[in-house]
Amino acid sequence: MKVSFILNGKPEKADERAGTTLFDYLRAQGLFSVKYGSDRGETGADSVLIDDKIYNSSLLLLYRLENKSVVTLEYFSSGTGIHPLQAAFINEGAIQCGYCTPGLILAAEALLKRVSAPSELEVRQALAGVYCRCTGYVKPIKAVMKYSGSEL
Amino acid sequence: MWNSIKKIIKPVTLTEAWQDKKRNSSFYSGGSYLLADKPEEIETLIDLQELLKSKIFINEDILYLGAAAELQLIMDRLKRELPEYPLIKAIQNSCPSINIRNQRSVGGEIGQNRPSSDVLVFLHAVKARLTVFKEDESSVSIRNWDGKGIITEISLPVKFKSINYQRYAVIPSAPAIVVITGVNFGDNFEFAVGGTADLIQNFQVPAAKWNNEAALSLARTAGANFKEDHLGSAEYKISLLETAFKRTGEVL
């Protein structure tokens, strides 16, 4: 099935089988920040932003993306610089193995697009769709709070 | 990859959609459940996304939800307009992942008919009404819906004498062992209970007759449909139901 959408700021045209998920497509394009964690969307390792909202790419069929704008973590640091949210994750020690980091950063970004100074509870709820087995969420939460200026 | 999918149909009218529904095909709205399961027997998806509305509005104390409205959209709207309405919490608990709430439609949630859904238990308790399309549109109480047809709209009251929603889960992100919503409609208390049960059950008790014995008797009746599993024996679940009924009744 044919579909046209915006992928990381650039127009993308794809023609894939009807059962192709966005996840399948992105990894095939070498966008490896989108990760496999589970099949039922529990871990959110496969997170992407679509029109600024966070979704699990493995639960979406590609053809549904028509005219939408898809962002993966790669978009945050195209070029040499990094996004200050990424810097906050590094500085706060919020990254351990790093496998869930793309999902956590996208979840934080999606939250901050809606709420500029979130409460700790709001941050927790926003990160609840992304599982992390390394950090206990302590430092990722701190990183988001620091970045948004609402210190813990 | 959902290997078995061969065809996507995008019907223009509900009639067309209804007629397209055959064996090996499935309606496709939000798709979060469908894509999680990827049932192999499904070869055709009937995409309802553009056909169903996602409009949310409140009119004369009735909340109208287009079936395609995503759970997160509903939450956001309610937080602004009815911040105390317990459906907000029920949505949050039913589906703790915002990723999935962004995708999951309220119609799909009802269509799945999962007894562990906090949202569904809530909708049962408040006697939500569904607009369902088969050959044509009809309105039916969620409690009486036979599970057939395309849900197009949900309406539910937002004002009650009192309402109480509780859940008991191992940890907040886990599905509830017991989830209960009680509504005081004036003359009657109405309860809906779900969780690790075969179905969602509804109970009506005259407000004047509410007491601990009533709670115990409801717990026993409801408990018959709860499964014994690793989270607890049937006996334990009855005792948990009893406490849940008592506590809900107390608040009402």
Added chain:
Amino acid sequence: MKIVGRKTARVDGLALAKGKAVFADDISQKDILYAKFLFSPLAHAKIKSINIKQALALKGVAAILTFKDFPVKYYTTAGQGYPEPSPKDYRIFDDKVRYVGDRVAVAAAESLEIAEAALKLIKVEYEKLPANFDLEKAMDSKVVLHPEKGKTFIFNARKNISANIEAEVGNVEKGLADSKYVFTQRYFTPYVQQAAIEPHITRTWLDENDRLIIRTATQVPFHVRRIVADVLDIPVRKIRVIKPRLGGGFGGKQEILNEEVCAALTLKTGRPVRLEFTREEEFIAARSRHAQFVEFTLGLDEDLKIRAIDLKILQNSGAYGPHALTVMSVTASKSLALYKSPNVRIRADSVYTNLPPAGAYRGYGAPQGFFALESLMDEIAHELGLDPLELRLKNYYKKGDKIAIAEVLGEGREGYPVILKTTGIRQCIKTGRKLIDWPNVQNSKNQGSIRRGLGVATVAQGSGIAGIDMGSASIKMNEDGSFNLHVGAADLGTGSDTALAQIAAEVLEVPIHKIIVYSADTDHTPFDTGAYASSTTYISGNAVKKAALKIRKIILEQGVKILGIEKAGLKNGLVTGADGKSITYAEICTKSFYTDFQLQIQASASHLSYDSPPPYNATFADVSVDIETGFVTVHKIVSVSDGGRIINPQMAEGQAEGAIPQSLGFALSEFMVFDKFGRIINRDFENYHIFTAIDMPEIIVKFVHTNEPSGPFGAKAVAEIPIIGPAPAIANAIFKACGARIRELPITPEKILKELRRNQKKKSEARSQISEVRGKKKSIVRSKKLVEEFFLSIRCTLMTFVNS
């Protein structure tokens, strides 16, 4: 110190924050085949026939392998030192399956879809065999899992005993007889899973010289190379194992789970092959924590000093025995290294059942042992009317003490004597007690349906395996004054690359960005036993330190020669003579390359330790219990550890913060449940509940400072120690809150409610389960009835669910 002990950003932080392609599966390969396992649907069966004809005929199928493709060769999937202490009871594919999830066949095809379709076309005829799922019946069961000849290191195959330990120091019978108080109690911990978010994933291919490349998510690259070479009978020189960044391991990746099969497919087809587990397959076919019954008997004298500890373990190996012996020996050696006792004895058996084989999981036996020991200490304190901390404080090993058990019990073999050089356990308690507000909360009134309580557990671990774990490092210098640090140590996401770089930078007196770390590639880094047993900082860290000291010496020598003076000093990246003349690292290296006294400044070193200094931890839990429903809410966990000198405080905190939720799950929500056919019921994260961001209580993590002389810059280990305490601390807090003593994990609401009801009934009766033995009446009494009920409830968790 300038770098060690200070906050230092991770050396791989930037790449990970950017989501760069650094994990095993993050490569694109042309011509790749996708592999998929066919797993056994039965718990125990003989394969009467297997027909792959139709499957092979399917378009796009490149290879299918079954037991028919391999000679009979037994090995262990455990990635451990050599010779492995685990029984060699496993075949790459066998004509017999021993648990639901055992390998039957593997297919490789042009797409995953075709591979899946091929598996459906494989016709297997099984002859069903009776199965046993009950670990207590395993020894006497007619179901014998490993009767086959040629399997080695099984302790007693006929009785299904995969491994056994009998060891004693002093005389426990006499010690108990001499005790004033004797307490006995038995505890149980269930199967739980590591649940790293990245599943097991391996890619294999042949390089331009037809060498086999294995790019895999492993904690043990060198063991992978050795075991794959052995199993497939190819020379080690033909294999290169690359460990990229790992998406978490927690012990789950200390196992050869798919590498040898993926490699066999590449050798058969000549093509790249990718083999990844789905989440469901992780639950069905990967490893987990060993379920254990742990029984402790403690004898105390009049002064409440421990005179004797008797420990019995009955462990569930599952269908095979990876890590069976060593996990039990860690249960014993760690739990017996905390309290001083002149007499200790261990009797332990690990038995085969037709359930999934367990393996290594962070803590490695210690969580099981300490759940029992620290619950019992709490029970004793309660029985004797003492503050739980008071009893513990009387009995800790002190600095200078010889740890009795260490000498008789190493890991899988005899150990080495350990004299305790540092212990911060008392400071851990002091700090934690304050942070949890112990006296105030403990003495506050408790009424209504929600009851609050505090609990504590104090625990010990090790730092590497004494006399076994060996790490190596090699360093070479570049002409800009930077250094390549190559280590065999496998950073599994903990940040060990960063800690090791800090150690090198500290010795060489350069900023950390001048250290370029490359870890774990069997072609390019020196040997390391691997990332397990809390060994990387302590063992590999010492190797790095040694190598860096050698480099320092060479730099100084070269500097002196180049400057043409007799003596100089090295400081801040400069070699400076007495006359004030100095030369930079960059100049020294450049001249050494091109003009003066030419050589490559390089050095390597290895480290092995006969010591394994225990890190300590005190964990405090603040919980409340709804006594009408049995539901528990954890409000706060305070975790204070003694990890020696901390190399990287922020990363060390991260280790503890991440370990705590794993133990919270162990206590409350995570457990693998099997139906009566031996099939796991909760095989996804909707049903296996790990703690998410909204489930976490408040976490406070602290470290106290000791300076371990045998560790690099005074360091001990920090990675495993914080996972041990939370579960027993929670159990003890629950008891304090409401009086329910739960001796069987997980603590479900129903167990609490049952216990509360039993307590109500018993109120007037004498307390029976813990008995006091006085004077010459020397029998140890245990309430039989209670124990029987306990067994029944265990069987419930394992057996009763038919509706899956």
